[in-house]
Amino acid sequence: MKLSAEAQSVLETSMRINNTDDNERQEIEKVISSMPDDRVLLYKNVVSNPIGDIYRYSIHIRIQHMLTFVTFLTLAFTGLPIAFLDHSWAQPLNGLIGGIDISRVIHRTLAAVMVLSMVYHVVYLFYVSTKEILQGKFELRRSIIPTFRDITVFKEDMQYFFGKREQRPEMDKFMYKQKIHYFAAAFGNLVMVISGSSFIFPEFWAAIIPASSASFFQELMRLSHPHEALLALLVIAFWHWYNVHLAPGRFPMQWTFLTGKITREHQIEEHFLEYLRNLVELPEEREYLQNLLDARELSLDVEDEFKIAEEET
């Protein structure tokens, strides 16, 4: 396979960061050169363990996800019946929890846990990023931070889905969908925390906001809390859960949130650039891929073979 400039750059950076020696470098170059140009063949032919092959998320990230996930759902479960108590479904649900006197205490306690999980996440990210920066290992494109390239990638991916492109674009560890989701969740959490705190500490917010805007702010927050909650719940139910449970290849679920591992076919299909890093970092993955390429005779494209055959004749 002839790598694109972006992929080549990712590979070079990874080999530099990992202090790859010459032997390994040759090995990596060999396996990459024997990969078919058509990446589709690669992710269609690998064998994956449904619970994941390649390590992706640390235990901290998994704990943070779990905390956010559990608190979010229980917050929605206790909060929405309060926000929409006029609706017929809300009364029995609120009664089930023990009425508003109980549900608001549960809601506020869980909110504190959710804030803690946010703090944990931010502190962890800060720690890991600082460490990587100091060690010269930090790569912006490998992080969740959106770049202009994401717009191109999104456009190309849509073109692929509509049949206007042969392959999906080469995407990094975090593809556009994950970046949208992450920042939507981060923004949503922030809105929920600020608006929720304006219910618990209205005096605090009134004190720091100019008197002329204090009432507007309070009203805006009262609108934001249920609107954002409902939006978040719908996004989670109809988009996130679809993506991780029901999208082709993901049923019954992607186990990444528990095992921290992603399946090989998924990594190659949607995170090819990260897979290149895996080839640098994981000798066993190189070996697996080389064996697969040899066994399935994928080293060259069918088209290439055709071309070679044509040249020979």
Added chain:
Amino acid sequence: MSNYSLVAVLISLLFINPAWGFEDDSGCLLCHKYPKMGRINEQGVKRSYQVIPNAFGSTVHRNVPCTDCHDYIKQLPHREVTKGVSCDSECHSIKNPATGKNFSHKPIYDKYKGSVHGREKIETGLEADKPYCVTCHTNPMYNPDEDAPPKEIVDRCVVCHEDRKFVTNWYKHTSRRIKEVKRSPAEIVELCSSCHSDKALVDRHVEAAKKEGRELGEKYAIAVESYNESFHGKVTKYGFTKAANCLDCHAKKDNYYMNVHDIRASRDPESPVHEDNKLETCQSCHIYADENYVQLDPHPSSKKEINPFKYYANMIYGWVGDVVIVLLITMAMIETWGRRRDGASFCMRKGSSWWRKSKKSKDRIK
């Protein structure tokens, strides 16, 4: 004892039947015990004048003789009643044990008369819209707190007070009053709303004020609906009891029972929601409230003409939410459609999700 005396005693026993629960000294029940005692009044309304002895005997007024309140009744059968009972009348049979004077509701009645709700019993026009004592105060016929006191308590009291009946009555009297007798916050809101959310009533007063050039409270016309939209209103409606209800802000704090009868207009300097008193009122719950805090609107409305900011913010929020969901679901559908065309199965099987035949690229080598 002669036969005549015996008959007289038997007849008099009818009037002091202890099962009735109260003493009918004036013989009112002679007529008023009958269910069909009533008439159709001048407005065509059917009025019943029946007094059910056992029911009345359970009420707080059971010990007050009828003629203490109906003091215009001087003879039997009595003349046509024109004035009716006024709640500031003086009981001649019940003494106030603290002062030794005749018992009367006059102090609280005078307080009420000085409030924005104050009116005479018989009123017409706009004044008749205001509540009279009986609008809010019924004469409850049963109170579980008045059930017979526990024997051990009576046993203890009679050691000094001797009379079991006296002790039982005092126990009932006291227990009724020391237990929570206030309406719940939700009930208070419901009570105030029964007039303040009556659109016809509110419109009548708004119109009249406009005509007379009188000033009404800024939120007078939307008092109930805007309160229900507020944080206080919403949680109170759902049964939460610690959020402010109408009386928490509109009645002064020093003596709840007295001040709830002394509601004043917000322009009255005596009102706790008067501009000068708002901060102190807010601080009674929100102890850290400052001058800015007072600017928060406790009666917010989302009506376009009253609060365009909230109205449009709500609309924009709704639209943004809808658009986001539609876009994301569309994106997921496009992705699914694209990947399905390329041969992705929904379920991973034997280590791969790519067993289906692709319509656009190469298939998995089987």
